[in-house]
Amino acid sequence: MPSVSLQHWQNDRRLRLTEMxxxxxxxxxxxxxxxxxxxxxxxxxxxxxxGHFQGFCxxxxxxxxxxxxxxxxxxxxxxxxxxxxxxxxxxxxxxTVDTIKKDFERFAFTLDFxxxxxxxxxxxxxxxxxxxxxxVAHQSPGVPQGxxxxxxxxxRDWRVSCDGLAGWLDAIMHVELSHILGAPP
Amino acid sequence: xxxxxxxxxxxxxxxxxxxxxxxxxPGMIVExxxxxxxxxxxxxxxxxxxxxxxxxxxVREDQLELFPKAE
Numbered sequence: 481m482p483s484v485s486l487q488h489w490q491n492d493r494r495l496r497l498t499e500m501x502x503x504x505x506x507x508x509x510x511x512x513x514x515x516x517x518x519x520x521x522x523x524x525x526x527x528x529x530x531g532h533f534q535g536f537c538x539x540x541x542x543x544x545x546x547x548x549x550x551x552x553x554x555x556x557x558x559x560x561x562x563x564x565x566x567x568x569x570x571x572x573x574x575x576t577v578d579t580i581k582k583d584f585e586r587f588a589f590t591l592d593f594x595x596x597x598x599x600x601x602x603x604x605x606x607x608x609x610x611x612x613x614x615x616v617a618h619q620s621p622g623v624p625q626g627x628x629x630x631x632x633x634x635x636r637d638w639r640v641s642c643d644g645l646a647g648w649l650d651a652i653m654h655v656e657l658s659h660i661l662g663a664p665p
Numbered sequence: 666x667x668x669x670x671x672x673x674x675x676x677x678x679x680x681x682x683x684x685x686x687x688x689x690x691p692g693m694i695v696e697x698x699x700x701x702x703x704x705x706x707x708x709x710x711x712x713x714x715x716x717x718x719x720x721x722x723x724v725r726e727d728q729l730e731l732f733p734k735a736e
Binding site: 484485488539542543545546547550554555557558559561562564565566665 | 683685686687688698699700701702703705706708710713720721722723724725728
């Protein structure tokens, strides 16, 4: 069964992003054109996509850590919960491959994105998303080097990749927790 | 409709004691994390220390006790 975090991604976060997609498409199709509105809407879409994906990763991490904490004696539960939260990068950093790996590998396994060939383009897209996210958030002048131009189609592609990574990460954590607990969570 | 409108027994800003831990002083709820606990139990993020640097813990609702507010 998918995690609560993945269900929330699928049934809430994704719907919100679909509404934002529709808003961006409508902004781009205005007559007469309103380039500023279309551009700002797209920038907003980038921020929201990055934020929702970070939220999903953070939720999934928290959900998994609570499952593990529930398995230890009551007196030790707070210790485990405090350790899982301490210095968690997903609380304040972008959801990069590096951030996700460092946090989820606290469950004592190697999170190998390359294990699934489908992750190649997904990881590239996530990198592009985060570069543009920083550019928008910090209002950096110009276009980030080595990254495609910001278009609605590009953000749609990144969104599909985030969706793929969310499902992949959820499945990986199900397997790892089953291994840790000796039974499916 | 309010964002985060869920049946929860504690609110952001509440002072709470965390059962079965060594935290002697009350902490403050700083975020409602949602039904992320086993079986959909509600999870809260609690700040347990402010100085010299803040420290946090995420706990289940059934681990919390509301700390009476000073009159």
